Each structure stands twice: as structure tokens, then as C-alpha cells.
Amino acid sequence: MGIDPPFGKGLVNVIVEHALHSGGADDIRTTFDIFREIFLVFLVIGTAVGVVVVAYMTYNAYKYRDGNGTADSGDVSRPELGELPSGSGGGKKLFVSFFFSAIIVVSLIGWTYGVLGYYEEGPTEAETDEALEIEVTGYQFGWQFTYPNGHTNSTLVVPQDRPIRLTVTSDDVFHTFGVPEQRVKTDAIPGQTTKTWFVANETGQFEARCYELCGSGHSYMTADVVVVRQSEFHDWYDNRSAAENETQADDDPDTETGTDTEGRLVGVPSVTTPNHATEPTTIEP
Amino acid sequence: MRKIKLYTIIYVVLFVFATVQVLVEFAGFDYWTGLVAILALSAVKAVLVAGYYQHLVHEPRSLTALMVGSLFVALVLTTAAAFSIM
Amino acid sequence: MTEDAHAENGHDGLPPQTAVKRWLVTTNHKDVGILYIVTSLFFLVFGGVLALLMRVELWTATQTVIAPGAYNETVSAHGLIMIFFFISPFAFGFANYVVPLQIGAEDLSFPRLNALSYWLYLFSGLLFGTSFFLGGTFSGGWTMYAPLNMPAYTPTVGGTTAVLALMLFVASVTVSSVNFLTTMHRQRAEGLTTLKLPLFSWTILLTVWMMLFAFAALLAALLILASDRIVGTVYFQATEGGSLLWAHLFWFFGHPEVYIVFFPALGIMAECFQTFCGRRIVGRKWFIAAMVLVAIQSFFVWMHHMFLTAISLEIKTLFMATTIGISLPFDLMVFALIYTMVKGKIRYTTPFLFSFGALVLFIIGGITGVFLGAVVLDYEFRGTYWVVAHFHYVMVGGATALFGGLYYWYPKITGRMYDEFLGKVHFVLYFVGFNLLYFPMFVAWETPRRVFEYHQSFVAWHQLASIGGFVLAAGFLVMFYNLYKSLFAGEEVDGNPWEYASSAEWSVSSPPPFENFPGLPSYGDGRLRFLTPGRGGEVADGGTATGDDALDAAADPATESDRPQSDGGTVTAEAARPEIARDETADTALPDAEAEEEHPDHASYWPLAIGLSAYVTFLGLSGIRMDTAMYPALTGVGLVMGAFSFVGLGRESFHVPEMAVAERWPFEGVENGKLGMWIFLASDVVLFGSLIGSYVFIRVAYGWTAWHVVPHDPIPGLINTYLLLTSSFTVVLALVAAKRESTRGLVASLGATVAFGVGFLYNKGIEWQELFHEGTTVGSSVEASTFFLTTGLHAAHVIIGLLIALFMIAQALKGAYLGEEGSRKVEYFGLYWHFVDIVWLFLFPLFYIL
Ligand code: HEM
Ligand SMILES: [Cu+2]
Numbered sequence A: 001m002g003i004d005p006p007f008g009k010g011l012v013n014v015i016v017e018h019a020l021h022s023g024g025a026d027d028i029r030t031t032f033d034i035f036r037e038i039f040l041v042f043l044v045i046g047t048a049v050g051v052v053v054v055a056y057m058t059y060n061a062y063k064y065r066d067g068n069g070t071a072d073s074g075d076v077s078r079p080e081l082g083e084l085p086s087g088s089g090g091g092k093k094l095f096v097s098f099f100f101s102a103i104i105v106v107s108l109i110g111w112t113y114g115v116l117g118y119y120e121e122g123p124t125e126a127e128t129d130e131a132l133e134i135e136v137t138g139y140q141f142g143w144q145f146t147y148p149n150g151h152t153n154s155t156l157v158v159p160q161d162r163p164i165r166l167t168v169t170s171d172d173v174f175h176t177f178g179v180p181e182q183r184v185k186t187d188a189i190p191g192q193t194t195k196t197w198f199v200a201n202e203t204g205q206f207e208a209r210c211y212e213l214c215g216s217g218h219s220y221m222t223a224d225v226v227v228v229r230q231s232e233f234h235d236w237y238d239n240r241s242a243a244e245n246e247t248q249a250d251d252d253p254d255t256e257t258g259t260d261t262e263g264r265l266v267g268v269p270s271v272t273t274p275n276h277a278t279e280p281t282t283i284e285p
Numbered sequence B: 001m002r003k004i005k006l007y008t009i010i011y012v013v014l015f016v017f018a019t020v021q022v023l024v025e026f027a028g029f030d031y032w033t034g035l036v037a038i039l040a041l042s043a044v045k046a047v048l049v050a051g052y053y054q055h056l057v058h059e060p061r062s063l064t065a066l067m068v069g070s071l072f073v074a075l076v077l078t079t080a081a082a083f084s085i086m
Numbered sequence C: 001m002t003e004d005a006h007a008e009n010g011h012d013g014l015p016p017q018t019a020v021k022r023w024l025v026t027t028n029h030k031d032v033g034i035l036y037i038v039t040s041l042f043f044l045v046f047g048g049v050l051a052l053l054m055r056v057e058l059w060t061a062t063q064t065v066i067a068p069g070a071y072n073e074t075v076s077a078h079g080l081i082m083i084f085f086f087i088s089p090f091a092f093g094f095a096n097y098v099v100p101l102q103i104g105a106e107d108l109s110f111p112r113l114n115a116l117s118y119w120l121y122l123f124s125g126l127l128f129g130t131s132f133f134l135g136g137t138f139s140g141g142w143t144m145y146a147p148l149n150m151p152a153y154t155p156t157v158g159g160t161t162a163v164l165a166l167m168l169f170v171a172s173v174t175v176s177s178v179n180f181l182t183t184m185h186r187q188r189a190e191g192l193t194t195l196k197l198p199l200f201s202w203t204i205l206l207t208v209w210m211m212l213f214a215f216a217a218l219l220a221a222l223l224i225l226a227s228d229r230i231v232g233t234v235y236f237q238a239t240e241g242g243s244l245l246w247a248h249l250f251w252f253f254g255h256p257e258v259y260i261v262f263f264p265a266l267g268i269m270a271e272c273f274q275t276f277c278g279r280r281i282v283g284r285k286w287f288i289a290a291m292v293l294v295a296i297q298s299f300f301v302w303m304h305h306m307f308l309t310a311i312s313l314e315i316k317t318l319f320m321a322t323t324i325g326i327s328l329p330f331d332l333m334v335f336a337l338i339y340t341m342v343k344g345k346i347r348y349t350t351p352f353l354f355s356f357g358a359l360v361l362f363i364i365g366g367i368t369g370v371f372l373g374a375v376v377l378d379y380e381f382r383g384t385y386w387v388v389a390h391f392h393y394v395m396v397g398g399a400t401a402l403f404g405g406l407y408y409w410y411p412k413i414t415g416r417m418y419d420e421f422l423g424k425v426h427f428v429l430y431f432v433g434f435n436l437l438y439f440p441m442f443v444a445w446e447t448p449r450r451v452f453e454y455h456q457s458f459v460a461w462h463q464l465a466s467i468g469g470f471v472l473a474a475g476f477l478v479m480f481y482n483l484y485k486s487l488f489a490g491e492e493v494d495g496n497p498w499e500y501a502s503s504a505e506w507s508v509s510s511p512p513p514f515e516n517f518p519g520l521p522s523y524g525d526g527r528l529r530f531l532t533p534g535r536g537g538e539v540a541d542g543g544t545a546t547g548d549d550a551l552d553a554a555a556d557p558a559t560e561s562d563r564p565q566s567d568g569g570t571v572t573a574e575a576a577r578p579e580i581a582r583d584e585t586a587d588t589a590l591p592d593a594e595a596e597e598e599h600p601d602h603a604s605y606w607p608l609a610i611g612l613s614a615y616v617t618f619l620g621l622s623g624i625r626m627d628t629a630m631y632p633a634l635t636g637v638g639l640v641m642g643a644f645s646f647v648g649l650g651r652e653s654f655h656v657p658e659m660a661v662a663e664r665w666p667f668e669g670v671e672n673g674k675l676g677m678w679i680f681l682a683s684d685v686v687l688f689g690s691l692i693g694s695y696v697f698i699r700v701a702y703g704w705t706a707w708h709v710v711p712h713d714p715i716p717g718l719i720n721t722y723l724l725l726t727s728s729f730t731v732v733l734a735l736v737a738a739k740r741e742s743t744r745g746l747v748a749s750l751g752a753t754v755a756f757g758v759g760f761l762y763n764k765g766i767e768w769q770e771l772f773h774e775g776t777t778v779g780s781s782v783e784a785s786t787f788f789l790t791t792g793l794h795a796a797h798v799i800i801g802l803l804i805a806l807f808m809i810a811q812a813l814k815g816a817y818l819g820e821e822g823s824r825k826v827e828y829f830g831l832y833w834h835f836v837d838i839v840w841l842f843l844f845p846l847f848y849i850l
């Protein structure tokens, strides 16, 4: 089986993308970049370690097989029935290997820890444009986005190249909000808020979805994420206000946005995911 | 008889401590001082009951270790969980 | 074969193994082990069918065969069944069968409790199965996150039934933990110090310790959940941290559970590597040290499952560090196993292949786990198939070794060899199927977990996985055929079919005789021997096998165990402790005539009866809020049956003498019953600790000082403190009276205890009544919920104590419990009662004053 399109996602994807994608023109380090880099290093080292260890195991299992002759040479003492359990020597080799593996693990994780602070906090104001703060609320089974001006929307419309800071919570059960293409994810917990951020380097339409089982509609709990150029975003945003919120239910504002700008990017009416098509079976206590 | 005497003394101490706990509450200390005092009294009472009524003092230390261990497990859960949201 | 012979002799008081009745009444650890193994394999099939159902649904990227709600039920039930009802009980089947043999015990310390564990397990599994028919089983995932686990979101009766089934399962686990810990700490053959335990026994010992504490935390979580679902408390729907509280409690259990599942597998790998490589393990002490470290540390890593929640960065950092810390000892264990092969004489038998395969799979699972330990990567992997692939590599990787164990001990258990060729076929199908099933999940990792609709681009990978699933399943058909066929057609084996096996289970016939050993096992002079305590100074014949003799004896069925032999060494060893040998051992280790009068019967119906009553009660409870009389009626019937069965169990004479000579570190000088009680109390400390911890957590989330204390004034609480303290004092007096052989004193003191206990409950009843009148009910606020549930569970402990006290009074009136020996039961009751008192000493200030 070759690497034809259906197989193009996943691991292969990461590696290919890493080779092709040299980061945006801008200098903000996005969560996407960080993830890609760390994942790649882990994959390479992890695979190498795995291959070496399993190969060594298999080699030994083969070399010391019964009847190979290797076993009978020398004066190896073998376990006997009824003896008190004890061990063989070889502690030194054990510790050397242990030592190396520990170094690999600790340094790998230590290295990622160095980025964790940045990953949590996001770029500082000085580094970038002012961040756009959006509140995200999960509900069975959809997402609602509230902008600083009070406008609420069921599609997440954001400007390109500007940090987006999300404050996430839930109206009912535990959900997890994630936009896989932007490598952003955080839990949506009733009564709690979590924060995360991302920067989209490219315009386009993406999908946000839920990553924690939340009921029968979990598989369908998606929302569109539309990244537009900053100027387009301003056009759109300046014409929104809290007053318009009533219409949010029928996804209208977004389709509108699309027609305002390049239809190819944002105009596509959101993928017809039956957001509310599946009602929870019964909610009678 | 000597034993019964000891048990009786402990009983009286427990009784008094329980009363003191309530008195502390009404004495009008600062809330956190009161909290520490009241919980400390409870801890002393618990140690007395475990030590003498359950005669842990006369048992091998391993049993005490077992109980301290399980208490520790519970405390780790309580404090770390509470700390995580502070 | 020997078993039947014994049965005809009426030796063990049990019907033969071919009779159904035997399996209902047996308390013998080997029988119970077999019951566990067979039952768990049934649940493997159950969970496996659900898994295949999911794989069929995942064949395409859109919803096809299973309705959305049903998919959630399937995924939840699959997870719960595999983890609770299959994998651990499977491992404990081996533990039941093998551990007493390995450590040199005749049986577990409390054989009837062992049977009880099994029946509670079986009925909890059946209850879980029943939940499917009560409007649908629980559908909130095996992690049961709050508040999806609340009836507002998962409203079916079956959902509640499933929760109660898990509670019943925890009861089974707790009983069996107490039993195993007492046994393993106090019934090891002379010379078999803790450090010298065979590695499988070591892993079980650590597993059981983890179980004791971890399952207590789970019990707290389930009690709260059941109360939220049935009684109407509002813990988990509380916006003040209710959701996070569940996550903390669940993962505090859940992470140790990972090792609980994995350790027995590790033990089997170690045994099989040693046996089939013909090498003792490299770095044995370090291997053990690493396991001890992991077992302890497993309680300090749970928040790595919560990296994306609202917990603070400091605590994330802390838990990231502990998580790396816990991964390191595993490196050492893996290398130790690998180096054990060096200079080996490796025979690729089925058990070895499975153990070797398990290690390969575990290495892959471990490496991909390091990815998850890096918080930044975990953020992305959370909730995706990366996690699904990873934990299947670890857990099903572990199960791989358990299947190896099934082949390894099959000849020991059945006396016949499995078919080696079919075994290898099973292995090939298993290993190929496994990797075909789970490896593609790493590639398609961006698929979200627990969905039936996913991105088109992953379809091919998921189809590969589904094919792998069916290949894996085909392997099991081969296995079942093999196991069944070999039962009749397999080659008969003697004691030890494996060259280089060294632990004690191989030194006796296959299957082992009813009392396991031909004499009292001892490693007193460095090798396993069976001592034969003589009567009146004469040296009795018996299987004294020393060193190579043991090997011969085992290798040659003709000379096995009934070969008369007198061994000089044995005689001296004998003479050194004639007293003990005569007074106590005679009836434990030795099948002689006198012993039979002491405990003629290894049969008891009561464990089964208790299991059944629990099933009926819990089934009733799960629908008690419905509008039918059926559920309350079931509850009532179950309770009556339960009371009857417990009294029956309590009145049955079932004397289990302690071993005459044994290694007992570190609990020398604490008799079995007392140790069992203390271990149980330790788990109860964690239970109440978790409940109090939940209160503290919610109160912190709420704002500590903004909290309203529910009772208006502390005086009723203070009065109750007085009452309970006094009742503790009277229990102390009861023990003194019992030791002085004063029935009157005993009955009077116990009577006073009951009176004070009833007073306590009465006072509490009045207090609650008043609160209800004012409109403060269990569900009116979190404050009220924590107050009613925590003190209510304490009251339940009081009620149980009172019932025991009443039972004891009835027995005492007939003259029981007197003297040094007899008073022990009074003492054990006292330990429990004082514990209940101590708990109140903390509940009182926390819920009434502060
Ligand atoms: C010892 C054996 C196994 C254990 C312990 C185990 C355990 C689990 C657990 C704990 C879950 C998570 C359930 C949840 O998310 O609530 C799960 C999910 C799953 N398992 Fe297994 N499993 C085992 C064998 C299998 C087998 C043989 C298959 C396939 C034939 C399989 C396929 C699946 C699938 C498809 C899921 C759903 C993943 C998801 O959507 O999150 N499992 N398993
Ligand atoms: Cu969801």
C-alpha cells in the first residue's frame, strides 16, 4: 500500500508538512509550529529507540535459542525446582542501559517543558498585535462564540496573523474544545473557565470540534472556524453587535460574511453537519 | 483494674476535649486560629482512641505504619486536589 | 485426579469437581481461581463482541449500523467490562490459584471471604449485564465524567444499575484485597522472606496493596455518584468544582488502576522469561525495588489526566515531573527482562511467545506514553486515537502476557498439556491481529475518541484496524478450541512439565492435591522441603522432597508425594518444634484424622447467598425512584435475604487454623483476623478520607469562608459526640469483660453500646427531621449535600456496627466470646467501632463547627 491520498493524513502528514512548510512569513511562534517540531523530534527519537530495543531483544531471543549451542557453552547456572528465588548478575549492564534511557526521557521532556510556559501564556503584547479575546461556550451539541463587543456567533470568525485568546467554558456537561488544524485544545468545564490561544497563519475554513464524550451528539459537535484577512475581519466585525444576537441560531451572519468577501474561503455555507439533528434520547430525570 | 482506670481517664479527656472544641468556637477567636485549634483537638482525640482503645500502642509498629500510610494517601488526595484549583 | 480421590474420602467435604454443586459451595482457592478464570473469559467475549461491533461501525466514516446513543453505550460498556470485569479478575484467577502454592500456604487466610469475593464479582458482572435491559446501560464513557454521569444527562435506570454494579465490584475487590494481604503477609513458608517471594507473587502483592487504596477512592466516587443519581444529592452537578471533583476522584483511582492491570502481567512475563530462558532474572532486587517505587508513586501522578482542565500551572509541572519519574523504573524492568535472555536456553513455547510479544507491545506502548507525558504534546493528543492506541498497547499488551499465563499454568491446573501447535497459531493470529488493529490508530491519531463519524481521509486506516480486530478475534476461537480440546485429549503431565521452572507450584502434582502440599512447606535451609509433623514423636511418612528429590518427585508421577521416605534433616527440623507442630499444624498442613473433626467442611453456601442478595438489592435500588412497586420490593427482598445470609455466615462454624510456622514480616504477632480487620480499616480510612477530601475540595471551590454550615448550632453534634465516645468506652469494657470470662459483663457492655448507638441515631434523626422541615434537603445545596451524605454514610457505619453488636449479644447470651481466644471477635468489633468513633471526631468539627 503506497502513500496515496487516503493515507496522507496522520503521521505521514506531519513529516511531509514539516519538510514543506517552513513557517509563515511572520515571526509569531504558533502552537502549530511548536507541536510540529516537538512531535517530529519525539517521533524520530521514539522510533529509533523502539527499533533498537526491539531489534536487540529479537536478536537475543534468536541467538540464545535452545539448540543453538550458545546455551550449553560455559557454566551458566540454571534455575532449579524448589530453590529460593534469586537473581542473576548483570547489574552493571542493566544500570548503564537504564541510565541512558533515563537521560533520553528526562531530556526530551525537560526540553518540552522549556516551551510549556510560552505555550500556556502565548506571545506577549509587545511581540504581536493586540490579541482578540473570544469566549467559547460549549453546549449539547454545539459551540457559541462571544466577541468582546457582545456579539455571539456559532461560527468562529477570526483574523489571520493575530493572536486569538479563547476563554472556554460549558453550559451543561464536560466538553473539550479543539481546532485540530490550529493545534489548539482545552477543556470546556461547567463552572470553570480555561484559557488557550492560537494564531492562524493562513486564511481558510477549518473545523472546531468536541474531544470529550458529551452525549449522543458528541460525534457531530462541530463548529466552523473561518480565518480571514485582518481587513476583512474588521469589515465583518464592525458590522456586528450584541443586538444581532437573536439571529445567531440560523448561522446567517457567517454566510453573509462569505458573500462579502472571497466566497471561496468563507462563503461556503458551513458543512452540513447536523448540529442539532440528533437530540439526546431523553432528558427526563 | 489498672487498665480500666486508664481507659476511664482517657474517656474523660475525650469528653472534655469535645466540649472544649465547642467552647473554642464560641470564644470568638480569629476564624483560622479557631480552625487550627479545633482540628488539632480532633487529631489528639483520634490519636488517643487509636492508641489506647484500639491499643495500637501495644501492637507492632507496622500496624501504625499501615494506618498512617492510608491517612497519608487520603491527605495527598485532599491537599493536592484542593491546591490544584487555588 | 487426586481431588476426586479426596472427595470420595470425604476429605475436603466437597462434592467432586464434576458436580455443579461443588462449584457453588467451594471455598478452596484453586476452585475459586478456576471460577475466576472461566468467568473472566466470558466477560472477555462479552467485551470483545462489543469491540467488534464498534469496529464494524468504524468501517466507514459515517454512522451506519449503530445508533448514536447505542454507540456511546457500546464504547462505555466495552471499556468498563474489559477493565473491571475482564482483565483484573483474569489476573486474579491466576493469583488465586497460584499465589498460595507459590508462597507455601494451604489456602488463603479467609477461604469463605475468598468465595464471597468471587460471588460478588460474578453478580456485579451479571448486574452490569442486566443494565443493558433497563433502558440502556451507562453511556458516559468508562471515565464517567461529571456531570454527564448525572441523571439529567444519562437518565436510564440501566445507567444507575451500571454504577451500582461497579460498586458491587469494588466490594468484591476490597474483600479480596484484605484476604490476599493477610495471606501473603502471614502465610509464607518458613524461609520465604518477603524479598524472596517469586516475582509473580511479588507483583500480586503490590497489585493488591494498590487495589486496597485505589478502589477505596473509587468507592467514594461511586458512592457519591450513586447518591447523586438515587438520593438526589448535588455533588457532581455543582458548578463549584463538581465536574473537577469527579475527575480528581476518578483519576486518583484510575492511574493506579493502570498498574493494577499491568503488574500481574509483568509478573507473568518475569516468570515465563525465567523459566523459558532458563535464567534467573537479572538485577532481581532492582526489579523489585522498581516495582515498589512504581506502586507507591502511582498515587502521585493522577493529574496528568487533567492537563487540559482548569488546574494551575504549578500543579501541572509537579505532576509532569512525577509522571516522568514513574516512567523510569519501567525502563529498568524492561531492560532486566531483556538481559535475562542473554546466555539463556530459550524455548519458544506458547507462554514464552506471548510473554515476549507482551514485552514488545509494552515497549511500544511505553514509548508512545512518553509522548503523552510531554504536556505540550498531551494537549493535542487528549481525546484522540493516540490515547486509544497507547492504552491498548499497554493494557492489551499486558493482557497478552496474561494469555501467556493461561498457557503456562494450563497443565498445572488441568493436569494436561495444551496443544502447542494451536497455541502457536493463536500467538501468530494474536500478534499480527493486534498490531494490525492498534498500530493504524497511531497513524490516524487525529480521529477524535469515542466518535462514529470521522474524517474521510482516515477511512483506510480504520478499515485496517477493523480487519485486525477480526484477526485477533479469530485467534481467540483457536484458543478456546485448544483449551477445550486439550482438557480431554491433551497429554497428561506430571508435576512439572517445564524445564527450569523453579517456584513451588511446580513441585506438587498437577493438579495439586486439595491441601496443596504433602507436608508443611519450608525453605528453612534454603530449599523447598515438606516437613512432616509427627504425632507422639514418631516420624510420619510423607512427601519429603528436598532439592533434587523434589524435582524427581515432580517429574515422576509414580513416586509423587505418596512415596514413603524419611529424611534425617526433616526429623531434626521436626524435633526442633514439636509443640507447634502438634498443636496447630496437625490440622492445617496435614490431612489426618483428627483434623477432619476440627473443620470437616470446606463448603459454604453463604458466600453465594450473599452475592445473590447483593444482586437483588442493588437491582432494586437502581430503579427505586421509578413509579413501580417492583424496585422497592426487590430492594426489600434483597435486604432480608442479605441479613439472613450474613447471620448464616456468622453462625456457621468454619475454623481456619493459622500456619504453625511461617514468615510473617512485618506483621508478626498480629493474628490473621486482627490483621484483616486493620487492613479493612485502612481502606475505610481512604474511603472516608476521600469523602472528607471531596467536601474540602468543593468547599475550596466554593470559597471556604463563604460556605454555610448546615446545622444551626453544634450542640446536637456535641451530644452525639458524647454518645459515641461513651459507646466506645463501653466497647472497651466489653472486651475487658470477655477476657475475664464474664458473660454478664460482656452482654451488659455490648447492650450499653447498642443503647448509646441507638441514641446517636435517634438524635441524628431528630436533627435531620428538623432540617427537612425547614426545607433543607439533600439536594437543596452543595452544603446540604455534603452534610447529609458524609454524615449519612457515617450513620450507615453506625447501623452496621449496631447490627453486628446485636448479633454478638445473641451469641454472647449463649456463652460465646469468653476467654483470651473467644474475646478476639469482641476485639475486632471494637476496632471497627472505635474507627467509626474516630471518623465522627473529624466529621463533628468539619460539619458542625467550622
Ligand atoms: C484487554 C482488552 C481490552 C481492554 C482492557 C480495552 C480497554 C478499552 C478502554 C478502557 C476503552 C475506552 C472506553 C472509553 O473510552 O470509555 C476502549 C475503547 C475501545 N476499544 Fe478496547 N480494550 C480491549 C480490547 C479491545 C479490542 C480487542 C478491540 C477491538 C476489536 C478494542 C477496540 C476498542 C475501540 C474501537 C474503542 C473505542 C475507542 C474510542 O472511541 O475511544 N478494544 N478499550
Ligand atoms: Cu463532546
Ligand SMILES: [Cu+2]
Residues within 6 Å of the ligand: C254, C255, C258, C301, C302, C304, C305
Ligand atoms: Cu495515569
